[in-house]
Amino acid sequence: MAQIEVKLPKMGESVAEATITTWLKQVGEEIEEEESLVEIATDKVDSEVPSPVSGVIQEIFFNEGDVAQVGDVIATISGEGDESNSDAEPEKTIDTSVPVESETIETNLLSETNNGSATGDEIQRNSNGKFFSPLVRSIAQKEGIAQAELEQITGTGLNDRVTKKDILNYLSGPRVQATTTVQSETKVDQAQAKVTAPVQADPTSIPKPEDFSGNVEIEEMDRMRKLIARHMVNSMSTSPHVTSYVEADVTSIVQWRNKVKTEFQKREGEKLTYTPIFIEAVIKAIKDFPMVNVSLQGDYIIKKKDVNVGMATALPSGNLIVPVIHHADQLNLMGLAKRVNDLATRARNNELNPDEIANGTYTVTNVGTFGNVMGTPIINQPQVAILALGSIRKVPAVIETPDGDFIGIRHKMYLSHSYDHRIVDGALGGMFVRRVADYLESFDVNREI
Numbered sequence: 001m002a003q004i005e006v007k008l009p010k011m012g013e014s015v016a017e018a019t020i021t022t023w024l025k026q027v028g029e030e031i032e033e034e035e036s037l038v039e040i041a042t043d044k045v046d047s048e049v050p051s052p053v054s055g056v057i058q059e060i061f062f063n064e065g066d067v068a069q070v071g072d073v074i075a076t077i078s079g080e081g082d083e084s085n086s087d088a089e090p091e092k093t094i095d096t097s098v099p100v101e102s103e104t105i106e107t108n109l110l111s112e113t114n115n116g117s118a119t120g121d122e123i124q125r126n127s128n129g130k131f132f133s134p135l136v137r138s139i140a141q142k143e144g145i146a147q148a149e150l151e152q153i154t155g156t157g158l159n160d161r162v163t164k165k166d167i168l169n170y171l172s173g174p175r176v177q178a179t180t181t182v183q184s185e186t187k188v189d190q191a192q193a194k195v196t197a198p199v200q201a202d203p204t205s206i207p208k209p210e211d212f213s214g215n216v217e218i219e220e221m222d223r224m225r226k227l228i229a230r231h232m233v234n235s236m237s238t239s240p241h242v243t244s245y246v247e248a249d250v251t252s253i254v255q256w257r258n259k260v261k262t263e264f265q266k267r268e269g270e271k272l273t274y275t276p277i278f279i280e281a282v283i284k285a286i287k288d289f290p291m292v293n294v295s296l297q298g299d300y301i302i303k304k305k306d307v308n309v310g311m312a313t314a315l316p317s318g319n320l321i322v323p324v325i326h327h328a329d330q331l332n333l334m335g336l337a338k339r340v341n342d343l344a345t346r347a348r349n350n351e352l353n354p355d356e357i358a359n360g361t362y363t364v365t366n367v368g369t370f371g372n373v374m375g376t377p378i379i380n381q382p383q384v385a386i387l388a389l390g391s392i393r394k395v396p397a398v399i400e401t402p403d404g405d406f407i408g409i410r411h412k413m414y415l416s417h418s419y420d421h422r423i424v425d426g427a428l429g430g431m432f433v434r435r436v437a438d439y440l441e442s443f444d445v446n447r448e449i
Contacts, residue, residue, distance in 0.1 A: 004053050006075045008068045011042060015354040016135050017069045017164060018042045020062045027057050037075065040068075041223065042354050045321075055079030066156075067163040132162060139167050142234070224319045235381045239420035243376045244430045246415045248437035250392060252445045253277055254411040260449050268338070272449075275366060276336035278389055279309055281439035282364055283329050289432045293361050295382040296423050310360035310380060311340060313347045314369070322380060323347050324360040334449065367416075368392065374414040384423050387433065390414035 008018060018040040025031050025038075036048040037057075055077040062068050132140075132150065140150045145167075153170050155162035209216050221229065257272060264272040286293045286307055295302045307329040310322040323343035325331070331339060346352050362383060367375040368391030375388040390413045397410040417433035 002079055003058065004055065004077045004079045005073045006037065006049070006052060006077060008040070008070050008072050008074050009049060010070050011045075011047065011354045015042050015070065017067050019165075020064055020066050020068060020074065021046065022064060023060060024048070025051075025057050027060055029057050031055065031057060031077065045352050045354050045357060046350055047353065049074075051077060053077055053079035065165075067165050069161070135164055136162050136167050139164065139171075143171055222317070222319075224317070224321075228320060231381070232378050235378050238381055239379050239384070240422060241376070241379065241418050242421045242424075242426060242429060243416055243418045244426065244433050245374060246417075246430075246433045246437045247412055248415055248440045249397070249410050249412050250440050250443075251411045252443045253440060254392065256443065256445045256447060259445075264337075264449055267449075268334075270338070270341050272337055273340065274389075274392070275311065275364075276333060276340045277443070278366075278436075278440070279311070279325070279328065279336055279340070279364060280333055281436050282309065282362065282387060283307055284439050285432055285435040286362060287329065288435055289428060291428060292385045292419065292424060292432050294384055294423065295361075296384065296420065297382075301423060304361040306359075306361060308359055308361045310357075310363035310383075311343065312363060312365035312377075312380075313344050315348060315350075321347050321352070321357060322360060322363060323352055323356050324358065326359065362386070364389065368413065374416045376416060377418050379418055379420055384420040385429070385432070386418050387436065388416040388418070390416065 011018065019042075020038060021041045022039040024036050031037060031051045031054065033052065033054045034050045037051045038049050040047060040049060058076045058078050060075045062072075062074050068074055136150075139145075150162070150167075153162050153166055155166050207218050209218060253274065257274065257277070261272045264270075290303065293304045293307060295304065306327055308324050308326045309328040310324045312320055312322050314320055323346075325336065325339050325343065328336065328339075343352070343356065346356075360380065360383060363377075363380045363386040365375075365377050365386060366389045367377075368389050371391055373393065374390045377386045377388040379386050392411050392413045394409055395412050396407050397412065398405050399408045399410070415433050415437055417429055417436075419429040419432075
């Protein structure tokens with residue numbers, strides 16, 4: 001019987017580590033090939049790792065709640081085959097490759113060095129050879145943790161590696177600022193004690209119902225809600241938000257969709273929603289105003305040549321996720337419609353992979369789904385703009401004709417465009433959303449699907 005190593009698989013270019021959430025099998029239990037072995041969670045996507053072989057679980061190397069790096073051996077299975085050749089059979093091990101540089105939806109990697117010219121390996125290791133994952137480096141940079149301070153954090157990962165959980169625990173407790181000045185031995189020992197001591201939640205800090213007036217229930221936020229909260233606070237503290245509003249007459253779009261939606265569903269087997277039509281207009285406007293399709297890194301503007309449109313999607317749990325239509329400018333309306341439906345369905349069924357929520361360059365959120373006429377959306381960092389689509393309403397409007405003006409019933413909606421005022425000024429932000437409205441209002445009601 002061969003001992004087959006099960007390694008944390010490469011889950012996309014954007015992910016370097018994952019949290020072990022639930023072991024679906026325990027040591028000594030039998031498992032079939034392709035049967036789910038363990039549930040894992042990345043920043044926003046939960047998924048399952050299947051067994052590469054049929055056999056019996058021999059060892060499990062990570063507890064539930066531990067953070068494992070891509071390529072780490074998480075378990076071994078006693079399976080059929082020649083043990084001596086097991087390393088040469090790629091089908092019996094999950095991908096062992098570890099991305100040197102990666103990013104998550106929550107934080108972007110910035111190459112941080114004293115002179116700004118480090119290579120990928122230098123970014124991850126300090127002068128003593130200690131390894132820091134790209135995610136840990138990114139969090140440290142965002143939180144202002146210097147290299148010397150980062151080195152003092154005690155790691156609980158493999159080979160004492162500092163994991164995401166370690167640095168977040170460190171940030172939640174008293175921080176020790178590293179210094180190059182000479183300190184007394186007592187002060188140094190005290191500082192080291194603060195860093196190496198495990199951070200424990202203070203039981204007295206946990207709110208209790210009696211701490212509040214009235215009849216209340218205390219519920220801790222789930223993991224995704226905590227991530228969303230942190231992401232939103234970070235965005236508001238990073239970007240000075242400005243929002244411009246435009247009202248668009250979408251009567252032609254409503255009429256066209258009503259005319260073709262039945263035929264579309266019969267032919268394609270799925271619904272034709274308004275979302276791909278709106279995204280098509282956004283893509284055209286981005287082509288006209290490419291400076292909204294950028295990000296800001298320090299004093300440098302990063303111009304994105306790809307148009308990757310994120311579409312905010314509400315989940316059954318009440319949380320929010322933003323799947324991304326990569327290279328959206330290369331799809332026609334039919335392609336956009338299919339991609340929108342596919343991503344939305346798999347997002348609600350928790351079937352997205354990490355790459356499908358990464359590398360967005362512009363985001364659209366449909367607040368009209370909930371009957372809202374407009375909103376002030378928060379920018380999805382590191383992007384610089386986001387568009388909220390309000391509900392479509394029948395309203396009385398003045399209609400201009402060669403024979404004079406008259407009052408008629410029109411379908412209208414508000415577009416709310418929030419943008420980062422560090423890089424997008426009011427003129428650009430306002431012209432962009434106006435251009436989106438222009439494309440919607442000029443929609444060809446005779447268009448073929």
